[in-house]
Amino acid sequence: MKKAIIIITLLISAADSYAQLKTIETTAIEKTINNYIENFFENNFDLMNESLHPRLAKRGLNLDSTLSDDFPPEKLKELMMTKQKFEVKHQNNVVEDIIIYGDMASASLRTGYPNLRWTEYIHLVKQDGDWKIINVFWEYEKVENKKH
Numbered sequence: 001m002k003k004a005i006i007i008i009t010l011l012i013s014a015a016d017s018y019a020q021l022k023t024i025e026t027t028a029i030e031k032t033i034n035n036y037i038e039n040f041f042e043n044n045f046d047l048m049n050e051s052l053h054p055r056l057a058k059r060g061l062n063l064d065s066t067l068s069d070d071f072p073p074e075k076l077k078e079l080m081m082t083k084q085k086f087e088v089k090h091q092n093n094v095v096e097d098i099i100i101y102g103d104m105a106s107a108s109l110r111t112g113y114p115n116l117r118w119t120e121y122i123h124l125v126k127q128d129g130d131w132k133i134i135n136v137f138w139e140y141e142k143v144e145n146k147k148h
Contacts, residue, residue, distance in 0.1 A: 013041045025131075029105050029124060030095045034132040037093050037111050037120075041086040052076075053125060053132035060118070060138030074080060105131065117141045 032051045039048035058071040071079065094110040103126040112118045123135035 015093060019129055025100050026098050027130050028099055029100070029107060032124065032133065033109055033122060034093060037109060038088050038091060040076070041079065041091055043080045043083065043085045045080050046091045048076075048080075048118075049073055051131075051133055053127075053134040056134060056136070058136040060120070060136075061140065065139050090114075098133060103127070112141075 036051040060068050096108050098107045105124045107122050109120040118138045118140045120138040124131045125134045
């Protein structure tokens with residue numbers, strides 16, 4: 001009977017430790033994604049780049065459903081030098097659907113400007129203890145024409 005109690009206690013402790021670790025990892029992933037998108041909008045490439053893997057592949061579907069150009073980190077830097085700053089206090093970024101498998105993870109990010117929203121599907125890799133975004137694919141929300 002004592003052995004059974006010890007085994008059950010160990011199993012409960014292990015499950016609790018796993019849940020705590022998953023919460024820590026989920027929080028780190030959310031922080032990585034928020035750092036990326038907030039600093040993208042704020043035009044702060046150096047801070048945003050802390051969240052990006054050097055081999056980042058970023059692309060998406062344009063409003064006309066054609067595939068966009070690729071945006072590796074250096075091309076993102078060029079883009080950020082030409083666009084208007086969008087302050088964090090006005091942003092509405094929502095990280096969802098985080099799935100972790102070992103040292104890789106995926107998540108979705110709903111984001112955008114007040115009149116132009118999109119969803120980004122993001123893949124991350126954990127290297128040297130840090131989560132880095134290695135792949136991003138986005139699609140704009142569809143806006144239906146309303147006729148009266």
